[in-house]
Amino acid sequence: MNNKIIIGGIIAVVVIGGVLFFLNKGSSTQTSMQQHMPSQAQTQTQANPTTGSTAMAKNAVTIQNYTFSPATLTVKVGEKVTWTNQDSVGHSATADDNSFDTGVIAQGKSGSNTFTKAGTYTYHCSVHPMMKGTIIVQ
Ligand SMILES: [Cu+2]
Incomplete structure (x- = not known):
């Protein structure tokens, strides 16, 4: 009799453990999805509704060794430029005429701006x- 209770208890623990494992898996997937939310909210405050790896690959400026690379980038009207900081110190991409400002970008982070008007934008x-x-916008 006691053995049956113990075996039943073990089975119950295994089943509950399995259910908890799958529930945990589900919630961790949710968590990774939620991690995209803050960056979207942040982007919205900068008036840049679009984010995504495809947009980042295109029109990407790398900040490394206190240098913007490429120093001059030509894009089309409506396109987004993303600056990624590879330095350990913070940098920003700030328009000389203040028409855009990424704010200070920490190491490994990115900032972006969508250019809606043609023109030549010098920044620092x-x-x-x-x-x-x-940035030359055509
Ligand atoms: Cu800097």
Whole structure:
């Protein structure tokens, strides 16, 4: 009799454990989806509704060794430019005419701006004003 109770208890623990494992898997998937939410909210405050790896690959400027690379980038009207900081110090991409400002971007992070008007936009880093770059919007 006691053995049956113990075996029944073990089976119950295994079944409950299995259910909890799958529930946990489900919630961790949800968590990874939710992690995209803050970046979207952040982007919206910067008036850039679109995010995504495809957009990042295109029109990407890398900030490394206190340099914007490429220093001059040509894009089309309506396109988004993404700056990714590879330096351990923070940098920004700030328009000389203040028409856009990514804010200070930490190491490994990105900032972006969508250019809706044609023109030549010279910009600099607000932390290190000697860092300069140009976006040409056609
Ligand atoms: Cu800088």
